[in-house]
Amino acid sequence: MDSNTRNQVLSAVRSQLPATQIDYPEIPDFPKKITALLPAFEERIIDAGGSIYKPGSLKSAQFLLNQQFPEAKVICSASSDIQGNRDIHSVINPHELADVDVGVIRARFGVAENGMVWLTQEDLVVNALGFLSQHLVILLTPTELVADMYDAYLKVSLEDTAYGCFMMGPSATADIGAVLVHGAQGARSLSVYLV
């Protein structure tokens, strides 16, 4: 027997394939139900326990951030659009982000049907920013929206990034008494700034 376990698994699968061959299924062209992307996206963000803000400019976004989190001691921004007080580019070890109160990340695009935003390793700079921050502020250009997951997966290019995440609202659990609680292990809140 081949001592390479990889080959063992592969040959076991090859020799035991089902007798009936099935054609590779084609994904049907599902009718698009959402026509106005932005209102749908905003609604889904709120459903997911997130919140939506529409600052008119980056300057007002910065003002809004300080107003929304007056108690925040550590604000770490992975986007040059917003100023924080912790430089993410000088972070060597992800543990250095354990005390971040607010993390700011610019998303590539949003998905109208479910309120997801797409973040890659390049947007996060340090992936842990998306998970260790107590609160997240996601910057999103309001025109950068797709209707659904079919369009969303046409837009991502997984080969080009080691890590990419569709994030939908703050972290959540219903493990205790089947009651929905936000802020399980990840972010306690997620605000989308449309700017």
Added chain:
Amino acid sequence: MKIGLFIPCYIDGFFPEAGIATLELLEHFGIEVGYPLTQTCCGHPMANEGDQLHSAAENFKSFEYIIGPAGSCVKYIKMLLDAIPQTNEVAQVQPRTNELIEFLHDILKVESFPWKNIGTDPNNYDPHYLNEAMRENARKKFLSADAGMTGVNFALAETGTFVVCPNEGNAGIGASVPPLHIVSMGIEKLIPEVTDLSIFISLLSRSALGTLATRYTSHFTGPRPGSEMHIIITDNGRSRRLRLNDFWHSLKGIRCGACMNTYPVYRRSGGLAYGATNSGPIGVIPDPTFDESKYSELPYHSTCGSCTDVCPVKIDISDQILKWRKVMAEKKYLPISRRLAFGTIGKVFEHPGLFRSAETATGSALRFTPHFLLYNRALNPGGRHRELPSFAKQTFRERYLQYKAKDHGQ
């Protein structure tokens, strides 16, 4: 307060850890614990032989309380220690005997176990409050971990990506904070192309929680800079199942849990009722492929068809379960033959001498003898499904003596 520790035969032989834990717990509360070495058991298995005088009364007459970590054995003494002459000593044993938890709660009036809890108020059941305590407690562990482990929901052949879909964010922290990420996936998680994901991500959480998606849908196509990633891909019988014309469809499962949520038994009693890792209606299909004999009962569980109706990947679960029934029936794993055999197993338990002598002869004999007697297929097909756990390497009695020698230098 001096209490007598009552460790029933079953715990002595099969679950000595439960006995040691009971002893440690009681000593934690500053109680002087005595363990009469000549005790045997509550007398229940040997009721017909009438050894209750020694097993309970003689050994425990001098204690203020008699505490045991086994509800049924304690109840037997409290309610049924009446087959022997009711001397003063015997009469005192009954009311003084208490089950461990009953004793801690009703008599010792223990309010909390401060060395074991994470600092929560035991009377506060608010999920938000408890979640916060869990979050604080878990975060320290995440931050001090040297490695994070995740499973896989889907893996893509096209790009070499694997996808993890959690809600809590624990997988995100586990993958993004420690320097090492270990990933474990079964071979059936593999799907061909990125566009296929759009279907599966749309199906997964809708069929699981009824939400549009999980909070996080993380795509890993390599380790993050400065970290290591190792992926373990397991077959574990899946390729074998692929060959089974009737049952390979179960490999299409995406582990959403829709069939479990719709199945009343699972909803009421959870997955443990299945006695196997894969639970719920979908679990009934793969489980017998691991051990046809051990799980031959499972296909008799579910037939209403609701599981097939709700399955998002169109697995004909209830039809496959029916097919397993046919297999089991042809191989004569029928429930009726088990019922007929119960008379035989009773005979063995009626002879305490076998149990006691085997046990005191260092226990090794029991590892072989009763198994042959109990699980002889001709005598008792029922044993196949109700096999006792394996006999512990050391009995509680043996471990108790070591514990005392170590702690008190005796």
